[in-house]
Structures are given as structure tokens and as C-alpha cells.
Amino acid sequence: FIIFHTPLENLLVWKSLDKMRCLRKRSTIPFLGFLITFLLFLNLYIEDGYVLEEDKRQLRETSVHPPSSERYVHTFRDLSNFSGTINVTYRYLAGTPLSRKKYLTIGLSSVKRKRGNYLLETIKSIFDQSSYEELKEIVVVVHLADFDLVWCENLVQEITRKFAHHIIAGRLLVIQAPEEYYPSLDGLKRNYNDPEDRVRFRSKQNVDYAFLLNFCTNLSHFYMMLEDDVRCSRNFLTALKKVITSRDGSYWVMLEFSKLGYIGKLYHARDLPRLAHFLLMFYQEMPCDWLLIHFRGLLAQKDVIRFKPSLFQHMGYYSSYKGAENKLKDDDFEEDSIDIPDNPPASLYTNINVFENYDAAKAYSTVDEYFWGKPPSTGDFFVIVFNKSTKISKIKIATGSDDRQNDILHHGALEVGEKLVGTKKGKQCSSYITLGEFKNGNIEVQDVDHKIAFEIECVRIVVTASQKEWLIIRSISLWTTQPPSQ
Numbered sequence: 001f002i003i004f005h006t007p008l009e010n011l012l013v014w015k016s017l018d019k020m021r022c023l024r025k026r027s028t029i030p031f032l033g034f035l036i037t038f039l040l041f042l043n044l045y046i047e048d049g050y051v052l053e054e055d056k057r058q059l060r061e062t063s064v065h066p067p068s069s070e071r072y073v074h075t076f077r078d079l080s081n082f083s084g085t086i087n088v089t090y091r092y093l094a095g096t097p098l099s100r101k102k103y104l105t106i107g108l109s110s111v112k113r114k115r116g117n118y119l120l121e122t123i124k125s126i127f128d129q130s131s132y133e134e135l136k137e138i139v140v141v142v143h144l145a146d147f148d149l150v151w152c153e154n155l156v157q158e159i160t161r162k163f164a165h166h167i168i169a170g171r172l173l174v175i176q177a178p179e180e181y182y183p184s185l186d187g188l189k190r191n192y193n194d195p196e197d198r199v200r201f202r203s204k205q206n207v208d209y210a211f212l213l214n215f216c217t218n219l220s221h222f223y224m225m226l227e228d229d230v231r232c233s234r235n236f237l238t239a240l241k242k243v244i245t246s247r248d249g250s251y252w253v254m255l256e257f258s259k260l261g262y263i264g265k266l267y268h269a270r271d272l273p274r275l276a277h278f279l280l281m282f283y284q285e286m287p288c289d290w291l292l293i294h295f296r297g298l299l300a301q302k303d304v305i306r307f308k309p310s311l312f313q314h315m316g317y318y319s320s321y322k323g324a325e326n327k328l329k330d331d332d333f334e335e336d337s338i339d340i341p342d343n344p345p346a347s348l349y350t351n352i353n354v355f356e357n358y359d360a361a362k363a364y365s366t367v368d369e370y371f372w373g374k375p376p377s378t379g380d381f382f383v384i385v386f387n388k389s390t391k392i393s394k395i396k397i398a399t400g401s402d403d404r405q406n407d408i409l410h411h412g413a414l415e416v417g418e419k420l421v422g423t424k425k426g427k428q429c430s431s432y433i434t435l436g437e438f439k440n441g442n443i444e445v446q447d448v449d450h451k452i453a454f455e456i457e458c459v460r461i462v463v464t465a466s467q468k469e470w471l472i473i474r475s476i477s478l479w480t481t482q483p484p485s486q
Contacts, residue, residue, distance in 0.1 A: 086214045093156045094174035095167040103137035105220040109208045110228040111146040118229035125232045134237040142174045145208035177211035188284040203284040210279035217272045225265045236311040239340040246343040253299045256306040264312040341477035344390050350382040363473040371473040382461040385427050389455035392448045394479040399441040407472040408441025411465035417458035429458035449481050
């Protein structure tokens with residue numbers, strides 16, 4: 001049954017009926033089919049108009065009301081639209097933000113656990129493993145996301161007592177998003193056959209993180225997410241800065257410094273509003289670490305970019321969900337990771353036949369990837385051309401892998417060069433000096449800056465004898481004595 005809402009629509013119907021009476025002597029079946037089709041299209045047109053108006057109304061509401069999943073589902077058309085923060089009035093439980101932007105914000109979200117509490121140890125590790133100079137560049141934000149206000153108050157007192165000087169210096173903030181800003185946590189979808197309490201836990205966790213990200217948007221240039229049961233490597237900020245510098249000029253959304261959960265995930269601060277909106281939109285669909293994969297893909301970072309060694313280690317024995325045992329450890333973690341290579345920005349070229357997508361750039365990254373090429377011949381090369389000339393203190397190159405130990409460079413030399421010239425295959429140096437020969441597929445040269453008088457523009461691996469085996473270049477690591485010259 002169809003209801004018409006305007007005089008114009010009624011007039012159209014009566015005209016149609018009048019025409020039908022005039023044609024009564026003719027066959028009525030084809031006409032009735034036409035009339036029904038016409039009325040259905042008219043009704044769809046009217047309903048479509050109401051849907052468009054409803055979308056506009058929903059869009060207006062999202063800008064003035066606290067968020068709910070239903071509103072976000074209607075208005076999520078393009079991630080780029082979500083550049084503004086969410087309107088939440090936070091409670092400041094300890095500390096206040098400084099006006100000056102820091103280099104890095106470290107975000108932690110914590111709830112009351114049935115067994116164990118590692119938050120204080122995590123905060124202590126962040127500060128203890130940072131130098132005085134590094135502390136000037138970080139701010140730690142703790143979101144106490146439990147609705148038990150007595151627990152929150154007691155924990156804030158303990159945090160204030162142990163870390164008072166960091167709070168006074170503006171390096172530590174403790175906040176809370178009030179419960180009334182949360183969407184409904186009842187009657188949620190039971191995706192993946194999870195029990196109701198598990199769905200509620202992970203859905204609320206997504207909202208906890210969304211409100212934390214939203215708060216941290218304007219505090220720094222970069223943002224690092226940690227969990228509340230983590231141990232840090234020594235001088236992790238210096239290692240992070242080296243990696244960020246090495247990625248200069250390349251596109252990335254998320255860099256990973258641990259392979260576990262939501263630990264050690266680095267973002268540009270400018271992406272935090274979109275990530276916060278995204279987590280709120282899909283808060284009941286799946287766990288946060290799964291949502292992060294989709295977010296990264298939507299912003300066109302196809303592959304995981306994870307660095308080794310890991311800078312953060314999971315140290316808790318009991319999960320925040322029901323106190324269940326969780327003894328996961330990151331076997332790539334190193335307590336002292338300060339010796340991460342600098343690897344200045346560069347272009348890479350090789351005339352060795354590349355296998356599938358194991359391209360040259362993968363050997364130069366500290367990501368867990370490698371170059372893989374078909375058997376090289378005498379005179380084949382693999383060259384790194386720096387964007388800017390630089391002084392290098394150490395070079396370390398490793399070939400082969402644990403499962404393909406014979407795919408090493410059996411005979412090769414390491415060279416450094418200067419005087420860039422343009423060729424059909426790109427830029428190359430016209431003058432090279434040999435630093436050494438590969439032994440058992442590896443080479444390491446110390447004090448390069450003492451042996452070479454000029455600022456280096458190229459590093460080249462040269463094959464000095466043909467081989468039948470394929471070649472894996474597992475890692476190329478360069479350490480500089482100063483930032484690349486401006």
C-alpha cells in the first residue's frame with residue numbers, strides 16, 4: 001500500500017486513473033503493469049528524497065552531539081572528511097598540557113584488572129629508559145578508562161606520588177573521558193562467535209583508544225601507542241627518530257616497533273582524528289589491532305612496515321580481559337637498541353635480475369624484508385645513491401638468510417663513491433674507492449669517515465665472480481657521523 005504526500009502526486013494518480021477509464025475497452029493488463037511500475041518508481045523517488053534528507057540531518061547531528069556508532073555509519077563517506085576532533089569534555093586527573101608541541105606523544109589506556117597491574121611499571125620504564133634530552137621531547141598521556149571512579153582516584157594518587165616531578169614538568173598527563181560520552185555497550189554484534197562479555201570488552205577498548213587518540217591530536221608531531229604492560233628499550237626515542245629520518249620522503253601511515261598487539265605503533269599526529277573517528281565507527285565490529293590493518297589499507301599503505309629490533313616488550317602475565325594468562329613475548333626485542341642504523345634517504349639501483357617483488361629497496365630498510373635476485377655475474381652491481389652527500393662512520397652488509405644459507409654473495413667487494421653523473425639508468429658516481437671484500441657473505445667496515453676524506457654520495461656492492469646460487473641481500477646498515485649535509 002502506497003501513501004502519497006503531496007497534491008501533485010495525487011493529481012498524477014488521478015490523471016492516470018482517468019486515462020485508464022478511457023482505455024477500458026482495450027486490454028487492461030498491459031496498462032495495469034505500466035501503472036504499477038510507474039507508481040513504484042514514484043514511490044522510490046519519494047523515499048530516496050527522504051533518505052537524502054535524513055543523511056543531511058545525521059551529518060548535522062554528528063557535528064553537535066556526542067558520537068554514536070549509528071551516526072558514524074551514515075556519514076562515513078571519505079576518511080579525509082574526518083579531520084576535526086571529536087567534541088569530548090575530558091576530566092584532567094593529573095597534569096595539564098603545555099602550549100609547546102613536543103616531538104612525540106606516548107599514549108596509554110588502562111582499566112582495572114582482575115589480576116596484576118603494570119601501569120606504574122610501564123610509566124617508570126618510559127621515563128627511566130629516556131635520557132634528559134629525550135625527556136624534553138616527549139609527553140606521556142594516560143587515559144584511565146575504567147568507570148570505577150574510586151579505583152581511578154586511588155591510582156591517580158599513586159601516580160602523582162611516584163611521578164610528581166614529571167607531572168610538574170608537563171611530561172605526564174592523566175585524563176578520563178566521562179562515561180556519558182560512550183556509545184551503547186549493550187546488545188552488540190557477536191562477530192566471530194565471541195561471548196557477550198568479550199565483545200563488550202573489545203568494543204569498549206576501541207572507544208577507549210578513540211578518545212585517547214582524539215585528546216592527543218595537537219600535543220606533538222608524532223604519536224606512539226603503547227599498552228599498559230610494556231617495557232621499553234634504552235633510548236627508544238633516539239632509535240625512533242633515526243627510523244623516521246630514514247623514511248623521509250617516503251609515504252607511510254603506521255610504523256611498527258613491536259609485532260605484538262597494539263604495542264609500539266607510530267602515527268603522524270595529523271592522522272589521529274581520522275583514526276579516532278574510524279575506531280568509533282566500527283567499535284563493535286572487531287578488535288582494535290584488526291581495525292588498524294583496515295585503517296592503514298584505506299590510507300593506501302598496503303604493506304606492514306615493521307622494524308627490528310623491537311623497541312618495546314610485553315611484560316604482563318595476566319590480560320586485562322578477565323585476568324586470563326597472557327605470556328606473549330616479542331622475540332625481536334632488544335633492551336639496548338640504540339645501535340639502529342641511520343640509513344640516510346637514498347635511491348637504489350641494481351642490474352641483477354630481481355625475483356618477483358623482492359626489490360632493491362627492501363635490503364636498505366630496517367624492516368624485516370630483503371632483496372632476492374637471480375644468480376649474479378661478474379661485474380653486476382647493487383648501488384645506493386644518497387639524496388645528499390654524507391659522512392659515514394660504519395657500514396655493515398649481510399647476505400643470505402637462515403633458511404637459504406647458500407644464497408650469499410660468494411665473491412664481492414664494497415665500494416664508496418663521489419662525483420655524481422647522470423646516466424640512462426639514473427644517477428651514478430664516477431669515482432669509487434674499495435673498502436673491502438665480502439667474507440662468508442658479510443662485510444663490516446668501521447671508521448669509514450677516518451679512511452675516506454670526501455663526503456660519500458654512493459655505496460656500491462660489486463660482484464667479482466659469477467655464481468650459480470641466487471643472491472639474498474638481507475640487510476644494508478649505514479651509520480652516519482652527522483646528519484646528511486643540507
